[in-house]
Amino acid sequence: MVKAILNKTGQAATEMAIFGSLILVIFSSLLSFIQRQNEEQYVTMEAFRRALNKANDQSASVSLNLIQHRRFADVSGGFFQGNRNVIGGSSSVFWAVPPVDPPTPPKNLAIFRINEDEHDLTQRLRLDDENEDNNLEIRDTNSQGNMVFSETTNKLEDNREIQNIRVSGLSDTVTTSIEIVDPGPDKDNEGDDVVVETIPIVQNIYRDTDGQYKYSSTRPDQPVTRQKTWRTPF
């Protein structure tokens, strides 16, 4: 056993295998890190602007939560496969010019925007109830996905050129569950929370006209097909 480990014949290959994959993992982490920074700034900005827009439009106090599933670069994945990451941002904006005759208090709105779908949860959270003890809360949001990825490589050769064609199909369905709970009399104690409702939002992946991967509940479950051809003329 010791001899086999100390055998120098396979040492170079072993070192290459270990350090090569280690370097790929490090580079992949660097790319994921900067992509996450970029996406987080984008989502934070978007959350504020959308909350401001809602508050401006409805003269209300708006709490907007934005959850987006973004596909990150994955150097060890398949052809245009990537991997799904959840980026979230939230913003609360009070931008109201309430009517004075008769005087009306500004509305409280709770908006959940998950990818391309927007849900107004004001009624479900009973935020329009004047008694704040009746208000419900969102305890958690969970995302679960089902991804199917396929990839084929074809090589066509004739007397003029060689064509290498790679085709991939990506189908991804994400289910985001919003759990609404009744916090009970002691809102700080999460132990006595009672789950009132769980709202599942099922969304399918599609590729928008600007090339971005997006998720929407109005889109059918169809794979996104990507293809590339490399030509090598003789």
Place this chain on the structure above:
Amino acid sequence: MITQTSCHSRESGNPETGMLVDKNFWILRSSRRMTTKKHKAQVFIETTLFFVATILLLLMVIRVWVWSNNQIAARQPAYNHSRVEAGTVAPPDRAAPLIWVVENEARGDRRVYTPERLTRDWVFRGQQ
């Protein structure tokens, strides 16, 4: 090479001890030296190629990193310049428009950020 070495051993013996040594020993020792030299050269070439490939890969990652940082920096001024418009109260009879900074076609407008495409030329050729 081996023949020359064996002749050398017969004539002058072992240069380190000054003693005549067995011919086969010299042949074997010389063969080992050659093999070691070949291995050293191979390791040197492999290490050089490995380092070059690693540095190239690192440069590419840095280029992607710079591109992504540029997006963050370029988005912020557009966001700042569109702030007043986004916060202006809409007329009561009209819906407030969503003022967002990202548009693909409106280049030149300071309130609009147009994402730059991450191209091969940017990553591999250092295009600005």
